[in-house]
Amino acid sequence: MMRTNIRLPYYMHTTLLSNASDLLAQLPGPEGQRFAKAFAHGTMSAELYAPIGVDNQTPHQQDELYIVRSGQATLLIEGKPHPCAAGTVVFVPALADHRFIEFSEDFTTWVIFWGPQGGETYTS
Numbered sequence: 001m002m003r004t005n006i007r008l009p010y011y012m013h014t015t016l017l018s019n020a021s022d023l024l025a026q027l028p029g030p031e032g033q034r035f036a037k038a039f040a041h042g043t044m045s046a047e048l049y050a051p052i053g054v055d056n057q058t059p060h061q062q063d064e065l066y067i068v069r070s071g072q073a074t075l076l077i078e079g080k081p082h083p084c085a086a087g088t089v090v091f092v093p094a095l096a097d098h099r100f101i102e103f104s105e106d107f108t109t110w111v112i113f114w115g116p117q118g119g120e121t122y123t124s
Contacts, residue, residue: 016041020069020108023048035111044114051107055100062113063120066090071107073100084109094119 018038026036027050038046043062048069066075072085077098082090084100092098095118100107 014041016046018046018048020048020110024050024108028052038110043116044112047111047113049109049111051100051103055103057099059095059097060092060113061094061117063094063115064092065110065112066092067110067112069108069110071104073103073107073109075100 016039023036023038027048028034029036034051035047035049038048040046049066066084066089068084068086068088068090070086072083075082075084075090075092075098077090077092077096079097081101084090094115100109
């Protein structure tokens with residue numbers, strides 16, 4: 001059997017790793033940002049979000065997942081409330097009006113954005 005050396009593309013053996021404690025230490029950012037980017041790859045990016053007081057988010061251009069890390073909150077999506085606590089995962093489609101309300105002081109959530117501008121096409 002002939003064996004050849006195959007060079008894998010970098011993304012097949014690159015590990016992207018981040019730590020929430022390190023990211024929280026970066027907050028607030030230089031302009032008061034309440035999010036810190038963990039890493040990005042292609043269209044995907046991962047951030048840690050820790051709002052204080054009021055969440056003034058505006059709709060995003062990409063689909064996103066929120067994975068609640070700590071605390072509790074209510075996520076309004078197009079005006080409909082969704083209670084969230086540590087361990088909750090919520091999908092928010094691109095361009096949807098959404099924000100967290102009634103969040104606890106220790107509320108933090110991972111945010112993962114991906115896909116094309118305007119979101120992916122829905123399939124059932």
